[in-house]
Amino acid sequence: MSAPSILFPPRFAVGDVIGLAAPASPPDKPELIEETINRFTALGFQVRPGKFLRERTGYLAGGDEERAADINALFADPEVRAIFALRGGYGSCRILPLLDYAAIRANPKPFIGYSDITAMHLAILKMSGLVTFHGSNASSAFTPGNDKTCRAMLIEPSDPARSPILFSRDEVSDAKLKTVVPGRATGRLLGGNMTCLLRLIATPYEPDFHGAILFLEDTGEKAYRVDGMFTHLRLTGILSQIAGLVVGQFDHSDAEEQQRIDDCLQREAARIGLPGVSGAPIGHFAEQIMVPQGVAATLNTDDGKLSLI
Numbered sequence: 001m002s003a004p005s006i007l008f009p010p011r012f013a014v015g016d017v018i019g020l021a022a023p024a025s026p027p028d029k030p031e032l033i034e035e036t037i038n039r040f041t042a043l044g045f046q047v048r049p050g051k052f053l054r055e056r057t058g059y060l061a062g063g064d065e066e067r068a069a070d071i072n073a074l075f076a077d078p079e080v081r082a083i084f085a086l087r088g089g090y091g092s093c094r095i096l097p098l099l100d101y102a103a104i105r106a107n108p109k110p111f112i113g114y115s116d117i118t119a120m121h122l123a124i125l126k127m128s129g130l131v132t133f134h135g136s137n138a139s140s141a142f143t144p145g146n147d148k149t150c151r152a153m154l155i156e157p158s159d160p161a162r163s164p165i166l167f168s169r170d171e172v173s174d175a176k177l178k179t180v181v182p183g184r185a186t187g188r189l190l191g192g193n194m195t196c197l198l199r200l201i202a203t204p205y206e207p208d209f210h211g212a213i214l215f216l217e218d219t220g221e222k223a224y225r226v227d228g229m230f231t232h233l234r235l236t237g238i239l240s241q242i243a244g245l246v247v248g249q250f251d252h253s254d255a256e257e258q259q260r261i262d263d264c265l266q267r268e269a270a271r272i273g274l275p276g277v278s279g280a281p282i283g284h285f286a287e288q289i290m291v292p293q294g295v296a297a298t299l300n301t302d303d304g305k306l307s308l309i
Contacts (some may be wrong), residue, residue: 001284003208004129006294009108009124012081014044019074019082020138021050022061022114025089027139030054036086043142048080060091067091068098069118069156075104075111084138088115093199101127101276101304110154113137115219115284118192123205125190125294134192134215134282135290145286153290166289166297167281169304176249176279179301183275185244186298187309189291191215194229194250201236209241213306215291217248217283224261226250230268233279240279244299245276246306249283275301 014211018040020033027033033054038046050070055062074083082238096119105128112133113120133153136146152164169177190212191197197216215308218226233239247265252258267274277299281289296309 003126004105006131007105007108007129008131008288009110009210010081010216011157012110013155015046017046017079017083018047018084018088019048019072019077019080020053020084021067021074022053022086022097023067023071023120024061024085024091025087026056026061027087032139033086039142040138045092048074048077052072053086053112059089060094061086064094064098068095071095072103075100075107075109078107080109082110082112084141085111085113085117087137087139088113088117088193090116091117092119092196094207096123099123099127104128104130112141112154112290114288115193116196118196119200120207121192121293122190122197122200122207126205126207129294131292131294133290133292135288136286143286144289149288149290153292165309166306166308167304168306172279172281172304178266178278179304180245180247180269180276180278181272181274182301184300184302185213185275187211187213187243188294189213189215189297190293191246191291192217192293194218194226195221196268197242198229198232201238205309209238211241211243213244213246213297214242215246215248215280215282216269218250219284220252221250221261222252222257223264225266226261226264239272242274244274245272245275246280246282246299247278248280248288249285251284254266275299277301277304280306
């Protein structure tokens with residue numbers, strides 16, 4: 001079976017209906033749902049909550065069938081112009097066999113989220129060909145830290161004469177961006193949360209990494225676990241297939257552990273030997289950029305720049 005062709009969703013506009021679903025964990029604070037709906041409404045959007053958005057089953061935001069049903073219904077709803085995941089956590093992998101990928105392809109619209117939502121991004125790309133967006137969940141989307149990023153990628157019309165720059169060294173304010181291996185690479189953007197990505201290996205939802213620019217982020221993982229995840233990718237042969245590497249933020253609350261993680265990331269990225277940067281603005285923080293999965297891009301490590309083609 002050949003992979004479906006890449007399909008770009010149309011942009012949406014202020015005033016449109018935005019679908020809201022919780023395909024993974026429920027919010028820590030139940031009031032987060034109303035806060036999110038109120039924020040989107042204040043921005044001029046209409047919000048259509050999934051039928052089971054407020055459900056809770058232990059550490060999951062409802063049963064697998066319920067969470068999948070919300071995603072399927074929001075994609076099938078012709079009035080809904082975009083869908084945001086409320087938050088990540090855990091559980092997206094569990095619903096992958098229950099998603100209606102044919103209906104998703106027949107009703108293309110932006111689907112946005114990150115962290116555990118990585119599993120859905122990669123599965124939807126593999127099974128339906130639809131480009132989705134690794135970026136802020138609904139709980140933090142359009143907040144002051146990333147309002148400009150959300151609007152530029154999802155709402156405002158693009159200038160066809162200019163290749164959109166996802167990030168460059170001049171624009172990364174915290175000066176974390178480092179060139180690990182110099183060079184230039186071109187390929188499809190694939191990746192997201194490293195833990196979630198590894199869960200798809202050897203499943204029907206594993207994407208084709210040949211020639212890809214792999215981007216990775218994670219949070220709360222110790223250095224030895226990050227080391228183990230890179231080892232896993234190496235043993236599967238994926239790291240020998242990619243064209244370039246973008247390492248985002250791997251944050252940890254302990255300063256000493258953070259230094260060990262940073263050292264591990266630099267060492268492992270250098271070992272791959274492909275054009276790569278570390279410290280990219282991708283990860284668990286408000287100012288993260290939005291990355292379209294499956295879209296061709298160029299990584300130029302001399303400028304510390306990642307640009308869409």
